[in-house]
Structures are given as structure tokens and as C-alpha cells.
Amino acid sequence: xxxxxxxxxxxxxxxxxxxxxxxxxxxxxxxxxxxxxxxxxxxxxxxxxxxxxxxxxxxxxxxxxxxxxxxxxxxxxxxxxxxxxxxxxxxxxxxxxxxxxxxxxxxxxxxxxxxxxxxxxxxxxxxxxxxxxxxxxxxxxxxxxxxxxxxxxxxxxxxxxxxxxxxxxxxxxxxxxxxxxxxxxxxxxxxxxxxxxxxxxxxxxxxxxxxxxxxxxxxxxxxxxxxxxxxxxxxxxxxxxxxxxxxxxxxxxxxxxxxxxxxxxx
Amino acid sequence: xxxxxxxxxxxxxxxxxxxxxxxxxxxxxxxxxxxxxxxxxxxxxxxxxxxxxxxxxxxxxxxxxxxxxxxxxxxxxxxxxxxxxxxxxxxxxxxxxxxxxxxxxxxxxxxxxxxxxxxxxxx
Numbered sequence: 462x463x464x465x466x467x468x469x470x471x472x473x474x475x476x477x478x479x480x481x482x483x484x485x486x487x488x489x490x491x492x493x494x495x496x497x498x499x500x501x502x503x504x505x506x507x508x509x510x511x512x513x514x515x516x517x518x519x520x521x522x523x524x525x526x527x528x529x530x531x532x533x534x535x536x537x538x539x540x541x542x543x544x545x546x547x548x549x550x551x552x553x554x555x556x557x558x559x560x561x562x563x564x565x566x567x568x569x570x571x572x573x574x575x576x577x578x579x580x581x582x583x584x585x586x587x588x589x590x591x592x593x594x595x596x597x598x599x600x601x602x603x604x605x606x607x608x609x610x611x612x613x614x615x616x617x618x619x620x621x622x623x624x625x626x627x628x629x630x631x632x633x634x635x636x637x638x639x640x641x642x643x644x645x646x647x648x649x650x651x652x653x654x655x656x657x658x659x660x661x662x663x664x665x666x667x668x669x670x671x672x673x674x675x676x677x678x679x680x681x682x683x684x685x686x687x688x689x690x691x692x693x694x695x696x697x698x699x700x701x702x703x704x705x706x707x708x709x710x711x712x713x714x715x716x717x718x719x720x721x722x723x724x725x726x727x
Numbered sequence: 728x729x730x731x732x733x734x735x736x737x738x739x740x741x742x743x744x745x746x747x748x749x750x751x752x753x754x755x756x757x758x759x760x761x762x763x764x765x766x767x768x769x770x771x772x773x774x775x776x777x778x779x780x781x782x783x784x785x786x787x788x789x790x791x792x793x794x795x796x797x798x799x800x801x802x803x804x805x806x807x808x809x810x811x812x813x814x815x816x817x818x819x820x821x822x823x824x825x826x827x828x829x830x831x832x833x834x835x836x837x838x839x840x841x842x843x844x845x846x847x848x849x850x
Contacts, residue, residue, distance in 0.1 A: 502752065503755075513728040513779060514728065515779060532753075532755040533756060533758045533759055534756055534759075535751075535756070536758075536776075539728075539779050548830035550775045550834070551776055551777055552777070604846045605846050606846070689764070690761040691761045691764070693762075693843055694843075697830070697831075
């Protein structure tokens with residue numbers, strides 16, 4: 462197990478976070494610990510003011526002007542102070558176009574999330590699709606074996622590439638900070654990398670180089686997969702924070718980002 | 728806030744969504760019950776909904792229905808309300824609801840599991 466229960470809270474901490482790392486690069490950072498950015502409804506009319514209330518919209522930090530929202534009242538996660546609790550039945554959030562289009566015509570991507578699964582089960586954490594619901598440009602899932610699964614494609618015409626970590630890296634009831642990078646421009650043997658709580662769990666090549674297709678991303682979701690209504694699979698458990706940036710950060714930056722996600726250091 | 732988790736048989740999904748529309752916050756609540764992705768021990772399929780509600784919302788679920796500000800089929804909503812059973816396990820012909828328990832406990836009490844196999848390749 463690499464999920465050590467480090468007491469992660471998805472806080473910005475003192476360590477360089479997405480704002481410092483990505484600067485002017487287009488990025489969106491969705492922090493469920495920040496009550497001031499949460500709304501009970503998807504129209505941003507009623508702010509979240511207490512634990513247990515639904516989260517209909519989270520307004521992201523970052524240059525992209527990103528939001529995640531859920532228009533159907535019954536499908537909203539609930540706010541629990543440090544995180545949004547997803548029920549695993551029908552809760553998920555849609556990423557708005559500003560977040561989804563971070564993946565459009567991009568030479569690289571960084572994706573991050575801090576989550577705590579209620580159980581080790583098949584679930585989808587965050588993803589963006591291109592021309593249709595079943596064509597992930599990037600998608601992060603957990604398998605019932607406790608492995609992390611990344612699905613991605615660069616060009617719209619490519620087949621989905623699926624890469625799994627070893628089994629058992631995700632543990633029930635434990636906090637996990639994931640940083641994922643896709644370096645489409647450079648390619649090479651380490652173009653795809655995933656760190657879990659700072660430990661490398663996936664490193665793989667990407668075939669071909671170049672930018673992603675210049676196609677508007679059709680769908681993006683947090684807490685649910687990209688197909689189905691409701692999606693299947695869904696997340697059952699906590700999501701503290703997640704985000705996406707239009708650049709593959711370096712290994713050193715990934716460590717800084719992990720530290721920030723874990724709550725920061727002096 | 729109280730969590731209410733409901734299992735709606737596939738055949739009652741349209742009526743149940745009209746009930747959600749009647750009691751909800753806007754037209755989007757017609758999407759409350761989606762595909763029937765869950766099944767009971769004998770393979771009957773259900774669409775599920777799980778959400779937190781305040782006391783008033785819970786009372787409205789069982790109270791007299793009135794037309795909302797948006798289009799709604801009140802007759803269908805009434806049929807769904809008539810099929811609603813609090814504290815029941817999922818079964819064909821009724822909309823079973825578990826109140827005040829966690830989603831995991833509600834799923835166990837409803838007796839439903841995902842119809843899709845684990846790691847079913849869904850994206």
C-alpha cells in the first residue's frame with residue numbers, strides 16, 4: 462500500500478502550489494476546502510454555509526476561469542468541511558468548457574487530485590473527453606484491485622491508451638495525492654508519469670509526438686466517468702481537490718505540487 | 728440534512744422523474760433518475776438516486792403535490808408518489824427509499840449492487 466493516510470487535506474500550504482508552478486499557464490484548481498468558492502446550486506445563487514449542504518458548483522482558482530457544477534439537485538456531492546463527499550450512487554460534477562479546453566491543442570498536461578476512497582472499488586476520479594463521451598483525452602480511475610488506471614489519447618483519431626499501476630497502491634479510507642503528467646510534445650520513455658503520494662507508480666512512453674487535437678472537449682467530469690447518465694463508474698468517497706494545467710510539469714515540480722497537496726511544508 | 732436513497736424500477740423511471748421535477752428546484756431535476764445501472768438478487772434493474780434533503784423536503788416527498796413553475800406531469804408524479812415505500816428493500820413495482828443512513832448502508836438495505844462487472848472497461 463502506498464496510501465499511508467498522511468492526513469492530506471488538499472490545502473494550499475506553504476509549498477509552491479499550482480499558482481506558483483503554473484503561473485501564466487492555463488490551469489484550474491478546484492479546492493473543496495475553500496467554502497468561499499462553493500455554492501449549493503449550479504447557478505451560484507446560494508453559497509455553501511455549513512457542512513452537509515450540497516455542492517452544486519465549485520469555482521476554481523487559476524487562469525482558466527474553471528468551474529465544476531451539477532445542475533441536477535439529487536446528483537450533487539455534499540460538503541464536509543475539508544472535502545466534497547461523493548456518494549457512489551449518482552453524485553458527480555461536470556467541468557465547464559474553460560477547464561475542458563485546457564486539454565485542447567495542448568503540448569502537455571498535468572492533472573492532480575487528492576482523494577480518499579470509501580472502499581477499494583472501480584471508480585472514476587476526473588477526466589475530459591474529446592469528440593464524444595467515450596473518447597478520453599485524459600481519465601484517471603481506480604480499479605477494484607487498488608490500481609490506478611490512466612486512459613488517454615493525443616489525436617482524436619488515436620485509440621485510447623490504457624496504463625495501469627501495480628495493484629494495491631490505493632487503500633480504502635486513506636488519503637491519496639496523485640500528480641499525473643502527459644508530455645505530448647516531447648514523447649520519450651517517460652512522457653507519461655504518475656506519482657502517488659510522491660512515489661512514482663506509472664512511467665510509460667507515449668507513441669508519437671505533437672499537440673493534442675484542436676477539438677473542443679465535449680465533456681469533463683469530477684467524481685464520475687465520461688460515459689453514461691449517471692456515469693459509471695462513480696467515485697464513492699472524498700475528493701479534497703483536483704485540477705488540470707496545460708503543461709506537463711517536471712518531476713521536481715511534481716514533488717513540490719505533491720507537497721502542496723499534502724498540506725504544505727515550511 | 729437527511730440523506731434519502733431511492734431505488735426506482737426501470738419501468739417507473741419516467742414517473743419518478745416527474746415526481747422529482749414536481750418537488751425539485753428546476754427542470755434539470757427531471758434527470759434525477761438515469762439509466763438503470765443497479766440490480767437486485769434476481770436481476771431486476773433499478774435507477775438510483777441518493778441526496779441530502781432538509782426536513783421540509785422530506786415532508787414534501789410524502790405530502791400533497793402541487794404544480795411547480797415549470798412543466799410537470801402531475802399525474803405521473805402522483806403515480807410515483809403512490810409507489811413510494813420508506814424503509815423497503817428494492818422490488819419491482821415500488822420505489823423503495825432508505826432514509827437517514829449512509830449511501831453504503833442504504834445500498835445494503837435496498838439489496839442492490841452495480842449491474843456492471845467490476846472494472847468493466849467503462850470510460
